[in-house]
Amino acid sequence: MPRLLVFQHVAAEPLGTLDPLIRRRGHRIRFKNFERHPDATLNVDRYRGLIVLGGPMNVADHPHRPHLANEMRAIERMLHQGKPVLGICLGAQLLAHVLGAPVTRNPVPEIGWYPLRKTAAGEADPVLAPLPVETPVFQWHGCRFDIPRDAAHLASSPDCPSQAFRHGDNAYGFQFHLEMDQRLVERWLANPAYRDELAEAGLPHEGHADPEQAIRAQTQRHIAGMQRQADAVFNNFLDLVGRPQRRRTLPSREWA
Numbered sequence: 001m002p003r004l005l006v007f008q009h010v011a012a013e014p015l016g017t018l019d020p021l022i023r024r025r026g027h028r029i030r031f032k033n034f035e036r037h038p039d040a041t042l043n044v045d046r047y048r049g050l051i052v053l054g055g056p057m058n059v060a061d062h063p064h065r066p067h068l069a070n071e072m073r074a075i076e077r078m079l080h081q082g083k084p085v086l087g088i089c090l091g092a093q094l095l096a097h098v099l100g101a102p103v104t105r106n107p108v109p110e111i112g113w114y115p116l117r118k119t120a121a122g123e124a125d126p127v128l129a130p131l132p133v134e135t136p137v138f139q140w141h142g143c144r145f146d147i148p149r150d151a152a153h154l155a156s157s158p159d160c161p162s163q164a165f166r167h168g169d170n171a172y173g174f175q176f177h178l179e180m181d182q183r184l185v186e187r188w189l190a191n192p193a194y195r196d197e198l199a200e201a202g203l204p205h206e207g208h209a210d211p212e213q214a215i216r217a218q219t220q221r222h223i224a225g226m227q228r229q230a231d232a233v234f235n236n237f238l239d240l241v242g243r244p245q246r247r248r249t250l251p252s253r254e255w256a
Contacts, residue, residue, distance in 0.1 A: 002048040002241050003028045007071055009090060010035050011056025012191050016179030016225055018051070021234050027241065036068040042074040049084040049241035050075065054177065056193065058143050058233060059093050059103040065106040073097050083169030084170040089141055092164075093175030094144035097102045099167055103145050106160050110139035112211070113218040114157045122154035125166060126185075131233030132154075136222045137176040140188065142197075145173065168201075170240045178230035185219050 005246070006015060011033075012054075024028055030047065032040045033135065036157045052071065062068035068221050073099045076084050087095035116137045124126050136172050146151045154164035163175045188194045189212050198211055 001011060002163065003030060004241060005048060005050045005075065006031050007043060007050070007052045007074075008035070009053060009057065012146055012187060012194070013054045014184070015051070015053065015091075016072065016177075016184050017181050018179045018232060018234050022238065025235075025238055027238065028164070030183045033070075038065070038067045040070075042070050044074045044078050044083075045081070047078075047083070047094065047239075050078045050086070052085070052087045052094055054089030054091060054140075056197075059090075059097050068094065079148040079167075079171060082168075082170070085172070086237055087173045088179065089177060090176060092175055093143060095167075095173045096148050096165070098173075098199060099148035099151065099153075101146040101148040103143055106142060106144040108159050109142040109197075109203065110157065110159055111141075111148045111198050111201055112139070112204060112215045113222055114139050114159065114176075116155050116157055118155050119153050120163065121152040121166075125152065125154055127166070127172060127236040128154055128164065128232060129236065130229050132229075135226070135229065136218075137178065137226060138180045138185065138219075139176050142201075144175065166255075172237060173175075178226065178233060180223070181227060182223050183221070185215065187252065189215065202250075222241070 004022060006029055008014065008031055032042065034040065052075065057065055075085060075095055086094060097103050113136045115134055117134045118128060118131060123133060145162055147162050148167055151165040151167040151230050154166055156163050160175065171172050201246055203211060
């Protein structure tokens with residue numbers, strides 16, 4: 001039975017709709033929750049794949065959040081072992097940084113629903129195949145990654161061109177949140193820190209003076225379609241976990 005390792009940074013950002021998909025396929029999940037255990041030991045050798053979730057911190061915080069440096073070393077080891085890795089939001093930024101790409105502030109935050117457009121490489125990608133060429137996805141981020149060298153650029157949005165990449169055959173970074181359901185959107189909108197971030201962003205939301213109500217209205221329109229697409233995308237990624245992986249070699253880097 002394949003064993004999956006999941007790095008979780010805060011309770012507010014769980015696996016979401018990915019959790020029942022993983023369990024339904026019979027994979028065993030081991031969580032490393034850095035909010036509860038920031039000094040957790042990270043031995044990835046026993047696992048067949050890794051999922052790194054989002055969080056409110058940034059890659060640049062690693063000098064005073066040692067778990068981020070530990071995570072990057074663990075990601076690097078998984079890549080060396082040729083095992084599937086999926087990074088979501090902060091997780092994608094950590095993966096990109098491990099692969100040598102800069103992670104910087106995006107010119108504007110993306111919070112709410114935004115159109116995602118696949119590139120030609122994205123249209124040919126086997127994991128992203130279930131997504132239409134253009135589709136609305138849920139976002140909540142202020143930073144962005146550059147596409148790593150030798151990685152395939154899979155998707156973009158009008159305000160953030162680097163939305164998804166694939167490195168090799170089985171390492172994926174998604175800036176957006178396909179794992180959301182309506183309950184999780186409401187959980188974020190009720191979280192004081194997240195609400196403050198939304199208010200401070202001052203983002204325009206067409207047709208609504210209240211950004212929270214705008215996100216709720218857009219969620220009503222888009223969530224069911226995104227969930228159907230997300231289930232198919234995540235199942236394609238989980239297919240990678242269920243079969244042997246080829247070893248790949250990457251240069252060693254220091255995360256200190």
